[in-house]
Amino acid sequence: MQRNPKILITGANGQLGQVLTKALRDRHGKSSVIASDINQTSDSDEHYLFLDILNTERIKETIDDHGITQIYHMAAILSASGEWNPSKTWNVNFNALLRILEIARDKKLDKLFFPSTIAVFGNTTPRTDTPQDVPLLPETIYGISKTTGELWCNYYFNKYGVDVRSVRYPGIISYQSIPSGGTTDYAVEIFHELLQHGKYECFLEKDTALPMMYIDDAIQATIQLMEAPKADIQTRIGYNLSAMSFTPATLFAEIQKYLPTAQIAYKPDFRQKIAESWSQSIDDSRARTEWGWAHQYDLERMVKTMLDNLSTQK
Ligand SMILES: NC(=O)c1ccc[n+]([C@@H]2O[C@H](COP(=O)([O-])OP(=O)(O)OC[C@H]3O[C@@H](n4cnc5c(N)ncnc54)[C@H](O)[C@@H]3O)[C@@H](O)[C@H]2O)c1
CATH class of the missing domain: 3.90.25.10 (UDP-galactose 4-epimerase, domain 1)
Incomplete structure (x- = not known):
């Protein structure tokens, strides 16, 4: 049986994380959603933690201390910034995800959300109405780290049953x-x-x-995917979203x-x-058919x- 969710959000001070934190707190109550980042919040928030996703031991302690059952793993270095420091970007975007997947397996978390991106596509991808399943040959280190992340999410679901869910956000x-x-x-x-x-x-x-996508639609898609019945989620790589x-x-x-x-x-x-x-432009018909995604x-x-x-x- 599913436990009451106790959620950890990484990268909670980012563009998506801030709005997601509020939406999840409105839904589950403030004390059920721990926001974390390496940027301090401007206002005082007793449910905010400084948490560097490269600090694996601290993530494990946080999960134990707060009885975390789900992680929305939003922290990342984005596409343009990533090009200034590729190895750091790989470390933050990929190595940290791999450790979080392993923690999710070890601690038997109920669910994990991994945000992917249209940056997984590359010059060999059809550029209009890009289908869900295409060869991925990204040009940026950001795209490379997210593509590899998607594949490892799929692997952890198939091999260990980690209930990891993912979308490819547009801008x-x-x-x-x-x-x-x-x-x-x-x-x-x-x-x-x-x-x-x-x-x-x-x-x-x-x-x-x-x-592109307006923030309310992105947050709606994220929560809708995370709350969808497991049987509806038919791919564990990132769902196209448009x-x-x-x-x-x-x-x-x-x-x-x-x-x-x-x-x-x-x-x-x-x-x-x-x-x-x-x-x-993106063909997101699988998200629409499989778990009812619809933009507003x-x-x-x-x-x-x-x-x-x-x-x-x-
Ligand atoms: N915003 C977009 O247009 C967009 C599009 C596609 C995918 N995404 C993905 O969605 C997620 C959230 O994006 P966003 O726009 O909110 O990004 P953002 O850059 O606004 O926020 C990312 C947050 O991660 C934090 N962070 C960076 N390194 C960290 C570390 N070592 N430990 C802990 N926190 C760290 C940063 O401080 C920042 O607050 C990312 O994974 C991103 O790849 C975003």
């Missing part, structure tokens, strides 16, 4: 924090810059299409409907090459929601 758009270190960050930065300064210099070319796909020019045009004097310039940097190796936010609704929330924050 995540949220108003709660300003992300850094990712290739899709432009789609959040643009809102802040246009609202504050009326102009934005985009680090991708205007016609670079990428799959909501919308747009270019910087399309996003800017939609924002311009609300901010008609806004201006944009395009100055692509090294992230352009990374973006060009990823998919433009398209481009129009996402832009309006972002502007409404960021305008009231000012």
Whole structure:
């Protein structure tokens, strides 16, 4: 029988982790969700821990001390930052996952969530409507570490029965924090810059299409997958997940409907090459069929929601 969940979130101060922590606490109660990170929280949170995911012994102690039954393992170094220090990225993104998989097996945890990414795709992947099962040949160390992570999750499920579940998030758009270190960050930065300064210099070319998702959909998908009956989860590699796909020019045009004097310039940097190796759109029909995934936010609704929330924050 499933125990009442006692959840540990790693990387809880990140773009996804902050919102996920709140959503899980709303669902299960604050004391049932331990948030952890190597960044200190700004407010006092008695259920927050400093926890470096490279410190295996401390993770084990945390699980024992708090009676943890599930881990949402969000901590990682993202695609653009990863390129500055590949071996550190491999250590944080892959070696730490492997140790957490082993801990999940040893301590008989009920469930483990591993966030993967569209960065697992590479130049050999079909770029539009990318299917679930394709050869993965990622270009970045971030993509390499997440691809290998997916394979080990699948291995730990098949060999040891560890109930690990995973999705390949597209670029995540949220108003709660300003992300850094990712290739899709432009789609959040643009809102802040246009609202504050009326102009934005985009680090991708205007016609670079990428799959994207509003944060509420990403959190909904995560919790829905983790709560789905085990029999519905028919793959233990990352599920393709999709909501919308747009270019910087399309996003800017939609924002311009609300901010008609806004201006944009395009100055692509090294992230352009990374973006060009990823998919433009994703076929997520297996997630929709197998565990009922359905997105709520398209481009129009996402832009309006972002502007409404960021305008009231000012
Ligand atoms: N945001 C996106 O667009 C996106 C897209 C695809 C996949 N993902 C995946 O989702 C997960 C969460 O992403 P995010 O956007 O919230 O990332 P983020 O960079 O905003 O947050 C990651 C967090 O991990 C923490 N961290 C880094 N090294 C650590 C360590 N050694 N020990 C403990 N904590 C450490 C950081 O302090 C940070 O708070 C990641 O695994 C990422 O790969 C994110």
